[in-house]
Amino acid sequence: MTNSTDPVLDASGHSTSAPDAEALLDPFAVLSGEVVLVTGGRQGIGEAVRDAFLAHGARVVAADLAWEDPIPVRDEAGYWRVHVDVSDEQSVDGLVSAVEADSGLGTVGVLVNCAGTSTMSRVVDTSVYDWQIDQDVNARGSFVVARAVARGLEAVGRPGRIILIASQAAKNGYRCMGAYVASKHAVLGLTKTLALEEAPFGITVNAVCPGIIETAMKRRERVEGGALRGMSVEEIEAEDNSQVPLGRTGTPQDVAGVALFLASSLGSYLTGQGINVTGGMTMQ
Numbered sequence: 643m644t645n646s647t648d649p650v651l652d653a654s655g656h657s658t659s660a661p662d663a664e665a666l667l668d669p670f671a672v673l674s675g676e677v678v679l680v681t682g683g684r685q686g687i688g689e690a691v692r693d694a695f696l697a698h699g700a701r702v703v704a705a706d707l708a709w710e711d712p713i714p715v716r717d718e719a720g721y722w723r724v725h726v727d728v729s730d731e732q733s734v735d736g737l738v739s740a741v742e743a744d745s746g747l748g749t750v751g752v753l754v755n756c757a758g759t760s761t762m763s764r765v766v767d768t769s770v771y772d773w774q775i776d777q778d779v780n781a782r783g784s785f786v787v788a789r790a791v792a793r794g795l796e797a798v799g800r801p802g803r804i805i806l807i808a809s810q811a812a813k814n815g816y817r818c819m820g821a822y823v824a825s826k827h828a829v830l831g832l833t834k835t836l837a838l839e840e841a842p843f844g845i846t847v848n849a850v851c852p853g854i855i856e857t858a859m860k861r862r863e864r865v866e867g868g869a870l871r872g873m874s875v876e877e878i879e880a881e882d883n884s885q886v887p888l889g890r891t892g893t894p895q896d897v898a899g900v901a902l903f904l905a906s907s908l909g910s911y912l913t914g915q916g917i918n919v920t921g922g923m924t925m926q
């Protein structure tokens with residue numbers, strides 16, 4: 643257990659103590675050289691998060707189901723890419739030890755868990771199989787990835803940041819998305835509990851709760867949701883836009899900015915939060 647007179651400092655400058663005025667002049671300096679693991683880092687929100695941290699000098703490991711590399715390989719863009727299936731405990735533990743023990747990159751100091759999936763159907767029409775897909779990837783995936791990173795940080799006794807991409811579906815119900823909504827509520831519950839347990843180690847744990855973000859997942863959901871509700875994609879899109887007080891749907895960069903904020907010196911005093919990035923659509 644540390645206190646403000648005895649801060650835990652790590653190589654990249656993350657600390658358990660309050661940021662001083664200098665840290666606020668360059669709040670992203672702590673990210674330079676930091677090892678940042680981004681799951682789901684191939685496309686969508688994960689791609690934007692990956693590129694945002696890369697631009698701030700972090701050593702970014704982007705892990706994704708769609709990549710085949712069994713060990714981290716340096717991409718020409720500058721990040722390391724590697725295969726992972728977040729729903730598979732062995733795949734996740736193998737990835738984290740490949741990064742921390744074998745690759746020479748070192749301890750993962752920041753996790754942004756973006757990997758996720760969604761099935762769509764009314765609850766009465768949902769099979770146990772489809773229900774389980776969302777629980778395995780979103781709920782269990784968040785758990786095993788956060789657990790592996792927290793274990794690594796505890797083992798070396800340094801602070802860090804764990805950021806889980808949940809959803810406003812962690813706070814509200816949504817038609818035809820019962821399995822997804824339940825899985826994202828689980829992510830927020832995990833966030834709150836892990837935040838309590840990791841606070842003594844100087845590790846903050848927060849969830850980001852995006853609203854309607856323009857990605858491949860959202861475009862697929864408009865097609866499937868439209869079919870289930872007897873609406874065209876254009877009608878669903880118009881409904882989406884009409885629900886957002888700020889008058890536009892979100893971009894992956896809207897979400898990446900909040901992940902950067904949480905990992906920077908600006909985010910030092912937040913833990914256990916579910917931060918809405920919804921253009922005002924969700925306010926609780």
Ligand SMILES: NC(=O)c1ccc[n+]([C@@H]2O[C@H](COP(=O)([O-])OP(=O)(O)OC[C@H]3O[C@@H](n4cnc5c(N)ncnc54)[C@H](O)[C@@H]3O)[C@@H](O)[C@H]2O)c1
Nearest residue numbers: 682685686687707727728757758809852854855857858859
């Ligand atoms: N797009 C939205 O409107 C929205 C809103 C709220 C929350 N989210 C959440 O944001 C996250 C990213 O969503 P997105 O819209 O960018 O989706 P996306 O489908 O565009 O990208 C998801 C990425 O995760 C990867 N992935 C899927 N399953 C995986 C697994 N088992 N292991 C490793 N990687 C896996 C995919 O290959 C893909 O690259 C998800 O958790 C999603 O639930 C999205």
